[in-house]
Amino acid sequence: MTTDTAPGPDAEAGAPPRPLPLAGVVVLDLGQIYNGPYCGFLLAMAGAEVIKIEPPGGEHLRRRGTVGGGALPFAMLNSNKRCVTLNLKTEEGRGLLRQLVRRADVLLENFAPGTMDRLGVGFEALREVNPRLVYAQGSGYGLTGPNRDKPAMDLTVQAMTGVMSITGFPDRPPVKAGPALCDFLGGVHLYAALMTALFDRERTGQGRLVEVAMQEAVYPALSSSLGLWYSSGGGVPSRTGNMHGGLAECPYNVYPTSDGHIAIICVGETHWQSLLTAMGREELAAETRFATLKQRVDNMAEVDALVSAFTAGFTRDALHDLLVRHRVPCAPVRDLGEVVADAHMHARGALQWVEHPALxxxxxxxxxxxxxxxxxxxxxxxxxxxxxxxxxxxxWLGLSAEELSQLKSRGVF
Structure with a gap:
């Protein structure tokens, strides 16, 4: 295995490195697909020893690797984890999980609510085994409430939260957001919840159950659209395409270039003046219909037409360079191939070329x-x-080779 890595930020040149914050923390990661595994990935890269526990056939995302594009997502979310199989449908498998829990600090899972309880290894049962255990549970709608048991995946939560209703263009049907934002927002919040509980455990000596509902993690991200909804007296706002979700910023859109598109946003008067300077249209600053943000929003179609006429005369990258020189917030609309090769992210070590044993x-x-x-x-x-x-x-647990062989023959691993 080889990687192209970038060093972490040291306190000072030549200083001995400090251990990562979670060094010594043991996590049992029963996560599946995106939500739980991403939380486990963040823990692993923060120094925790993460033991990924899968059923003997592998968790769902690993199985997707046999079709379509499932193999790479599994690789993205499960680096730096120890891979263990355990059949929790067997009493011996559940017994081994309890033994692991005795030595662990965290167990995380994102099964449907009640799944672990039905197996006899939910929070209450495992707290008896290890009172210091932080049990982190991610789900679509939470462990309580009338929607608790509704099936929940990223797509369905996008629909339920209103994300789909505000994504797309006004004259077309609702569209899901491209990234799996509900799963990943849920995973990030799950990380925050369990880290908060670990901090509390350091003061009290007691573990606890923490849970995160994807629906609740996503809701604050609707703030711009909710602002428009409230200000319109409760009317349902139309989908705004690439315009600001609250129709409160202008210019704010994706504009054409001769060979692609560029995103431009002007927050406040300084950005607007800078854009006019880049356009060579400083005289527009004196026109009443563009003089303030409110007036530009009221004349949004005209502003967008002016900006589009300007941007169309440039190549995407040349225009980006020009606008950056004038400190106008903008970015080229890039495809995935360009993103994967992003020089900035590679320089920071955020993206790395890796020799993967399977891929x-x-x-x-x-x-x-x-x-x-x-x-x-x-x-x-x-x-x-x-x-x-x-x-x-x-x-780690001290089972003999003979015991391991016998357990494997009985389908426990």
Missing amino acids: GRVVLPHSPLRFEGSAALPIDPNGDIGRDTEAVMGG
Whole structure:
């Protein structure tokens, strides 16, 4: 395994590196698809020892690797984890989980609410095994409430939260957001919740259950659209396309260039004046219909037409360079190939070329979390199903080779 890595931010040149903040913390990661595994990934890259526990056939996202584009997402979310299989539908498998819990600090899962309880290894049962355990649970709608047991995936939560109703163009049907934002917002909030509980445990000595509902994690992101909804007296706002969700900023849109598109936003008068200077249209600043943000919003179609006529005369990258020189907030609309090759993210080590044992040479992400004084961990690509089962169950729990063989023959691993 080789990686192209960038060093973490040191406190001072030549200073010995500090341990990562979660060094010594043991996490049992029963997460699946995106929500739980991303939380586990953040924990692993912050220094925790993360033991990924899958059923013998592998978790759902790993199985997607046999069709379509499932293999790379699994690799992106499961670096730096030890891979263990455990059949929790067997009493022996549940017994081994309890043994792992005795030595663990955190267990995280995002099964449907009640799944772990039905298996006899939910929070209340595991708290009896280890009172210091932080049990982190992610779900679509939470552990309580009338919608608790409704099936929830990123798509359905996007529909339920209103994300789809505000995405797209006014004259077309609702559209899902491209990224799996509900899963990942839920995963980030789950990380925050369990880290808060770990901090509390340091003061009290007691673990606790923390939970995050994707629906609740997403709601604050609707703020611009909700602002428009409230200001219109409760009327349902139309989809605003690439314009501001609250129709409260102008210019704010995606504009054509001779070979692509560019996103431009002007927040306040300084940006607007800078854009006019770049356009060579400083005289427009004196026109009443463009004099204030409110007036520009009231004349949004005209503003967008003026900006579009200007941008269409440039190539995307040349216009980007020009606007950046004038300090106008803008960015080229890039495709995924350009994003994967982003020189800035590679320079920071946020993206790294990795020799993956199954996928070959691919780009994988590092954690967005940076810790001053600690060197970033090199990316250790995910292993095959159950790669570390014998090492964890034998070396860590102390099971003999004969016991491991017998358990495997009975379908426990």
